[in-house]
Amino acid sequence: GQQVMQIPQYQHVQEGEDFTTYCNSSTTLSNIQWYKQRPGGHPVFLIQLVKSGEVKKQKRLTFQFGEAKKNSSLHITATQTTDVGTYFCAGPTSGTYKYIFGTGTRLKVLA
């Protein structure tokens, strides 16, 4: 079945350092969504990418969708302690509204 993997699984960074998480799907995705879950919280929608090669920015966050629409990345510039949490990508299975979530990358920011 379709799989969505993320690397790394964990990342500890010093505050002010950059951070990147990568998302890889075994199948082509019509779109990809990114979510952030704070410790003890629930996933919160960050952004959606639809077009091949699309790049979107939200302040210090940069999201990219691969040309083949099978991979994506989230880059955070100059991390802050508020960036702590687990970042998930999610993509729909072909022809359905069923979203497969990636394995998640847990980010810890050391002050």
Next chain:
Amino acid sequence: EAGVTQFPSHSVIEKGQTVTLRCDPISGHDNLYWYRRVMGKEIKFLLHFVKESKQDESGMPNNRFLAERTGGTYSTLKVQPAELEDSGVYFCASSQSNSNQPQHFGDGTRLSIL
């Protein structure tokens, strides 16, 4: 607008008992999803409703799990009888009509089976 609400927030029951989780989606959202996250691992899809119809229940672990969405509004997820491996956080999410809409998650129900 009110967000997705889930009840209860926590539930602790013994193996063999029955538990029913409830989810109230955002008003007007046709899509309703149930997910489970176990021990900090990935968020696993359980099933998807469009209005009152089950579109996809391929993620339901076994026949001890029963989900309903009568009238296409709130949904319930019943586990009967509960087993130890059913412990985890059960999230409900809702979204508007087509697949390119963000999912809004509830706070989840933390289920512990003793």
